[in-house]
Amino acid sequence: MTAPEPYAPAPQPAADDGPTSLVRAAIWVAIGALIAAALVCVVWVLIGGQNGIVGRAFLTILLLVGFAGATILDAHLAPRRPAWFALASMGVWIATLLIGAVMIWLPERYSWGGFSRFVQFLFIVLILQLVLLHVRLYLKAFQRYDTTFTRAVAIVTIILVVALAALLIVPLMLGEYLWFPDIYWRVTVAVAILAAVGTAIIPLVNVLFAPKKPRAAAPYPTPYAVAPVAPQLAAPSAPVADPASVAAPQELLPWPTYVDGATPLPMLPDGSPDWGAYYTGYPTPGAHVFGAPEPTAPQTDAAHPASSGYEGFPPPPPLPPRP
Incomplete structure (x- = not known):
């Protein structure tokens, strides 16, 4: 070595x-x-x-x-x-x-032009950032359902949005030196309407035709594990060679016991606890008993027989069978 x-x-x-x-x-x-x-x-x-x-x-x-x-x-x-x-x-x-x-x-052409230009510059920055955000979100929506129609609508809409931003920025930038006729503002409003329509088309098409993501159904938790023996009496399993390749076991509820809190209830053939044995003291025929010998008759109190309860309530369950 x-x-x-x-x-x-x-x-x-x-x-x-x-x-x-x-x-x-x-x-x-x-x-x-x-x-x-x-x-x-x-x-x-x-x-x-x-x-x-x-x-x-x-x-x-x-x-x-x-x-x-x-x-x-x-x-x-x-x-x-x-x-x-x-x-x-x-x-x-x-x-x-x-x-x-x-x-x-x-x-500057006016004495108050400095403050006015500062406010106009802030509006210009806001317009440019809104256009950038619009294009980012719009392309995300377009990628959900990419067809020839949606591609054409997306290209035209982005061009209209950029043109609208330019039409709004030029008056804010050169409004002191240029005069803009009425037709300029009419064209600006028309471009804004077309850009709004193109922006709304893609989300509507996605709602109608875009594939939906499948939702995974939540697993229904089982109250008890079906096993040949009770959890308290089960032998420890052998160590796994590769623990990372084995899925984490599901958390199980504790196996119910008799009233003494130590003796486990019998298990029915379907793997569920034998609740009848809890109230009668006798296991159901066919149930698997964990370490219990032949059951004895349930003990009753002479003053309070088993058939009677307290104010209409059923009597308390008997103790499990003892040796």
Whole structure:
């Protein structure tokens, strides 16, 4: 027998699943967008006016820090998410960064424009995140019943939802400098109605045609185990070679005994306790008696015969047969 090598190489731990190549590419794109936004903001600082430059620079720093934190969080959550959702989330944060940089450094036309732009930017972030959540839940519902019809409805609905988000973001972003005619808002409402209809179709189709998951019926517990001997008198079983391969035994109720609490009741041929012997003291013909000799006649009290009870109640059961 050879001794183990004292300096044998230890087994290397399994490598942690890192982000996929697409997610890595998205992270590099996010880094490039961060650098580009920072350079654009620096150029505006150097060549722009002096009106509110300190406040805008502070907001720009907050925007860049928030974008970096969101990107790091997405990178940590990427292994737990589908690849398309990680890419979409990264793209949403890049669009948020660019929109925020433009809104911060765009010249103001009104004295109260700073606070108004901040509120509008929060609405833009909310719209983008709601669109991302909508697409995630909508595709989950679509995967339950994938057909040609539902696939076409899902593609058209996602396009309409993205278009609706763009139609809502543009006025919030450039509302100070652009005038939007009445037809623009009519188209926005029409797209919203179509997107709502497409969103409702997939869940309705799932309710009608999607296969349902079968429900497992709960097993009915048996009160006593059918065994050739009582549990108290059974011999211990041999040890199992592989305990992991044997299912856990069902928890059994204790075998009933006589009134003395020690002598087990006889067992009927069907495996159930002989409750008649509990009240009469005699085992039922054919019942299996555990260690009991020939039964004797039940003892009765002279003052209280066995046929009489107390105020109409049956008499107490006799003691089990004794040797």
